[in-house]
Amino acid sequence: EAQLVESGGALVKPGGSVRLSCAASGLTFTNAWMNWVRQAPGKGLEWIGRIKSKTDGGTADFASPVKGRFTISRDDSKGTLYLQMNSLRIEDTAVYYCTTGSWGIFHAFDVWGQGTTVTV
């Protein structure tokens, strides 16, 4: 069974930085396009970024609110996804989920981590 486990959530001051990790198991991580989705307290879900598999170019795309401040990377040898968050703002306070879609599921996510909380 596919499993994602996030870690690294923290309490950080505005302007600070934090790096989140997401450890994957039970899925072919090297082929997976991995995403980060966040949820501010009492709010809806917000897609913030995605990194393609290395075979598909390994590039990352971001939503406008985080572009230029957040970066996504992956270590396929460790089956781990990262989200580097810089220049943090109060509005970045949220639960951050890593997520992906199984084979045949496009632009939707059936595998989710439990989430990790970042408070700015």
Added chain:
Amino acid sequence: QSALTQPRSLSGSPGQSVTISCTGTSSDVGGFDHVSWYQQHPGKAPKLMIYAVTKRPSGVPDRFSGSKSGTMASLTISGLQAEDEADYHCCSYAGTDRNLIFGGGTSLTVL
């Protein structure tokens, strides 16, 4: 990035059917057949219920169905059960610039 529009809350009685709407534009919901729906219980991660407008992942009851007309997508839950009480979020692919857009979420209460 504008979110898709969902009703803030809905309610229904056990056994009834409810439909949750999700309104977008021709640049997202109306432009692609990649609308998905997620169920989220309090304190839990979202669960995929519908993808590609009408498809159900393995294990999702057939009481849940999705549809789309123009720029509005809908999730219908028939034979409402107590465990269906949750938040429901719609999502649409919006092209290579905006990628994925979510709705604000609908809180469903089973009376």
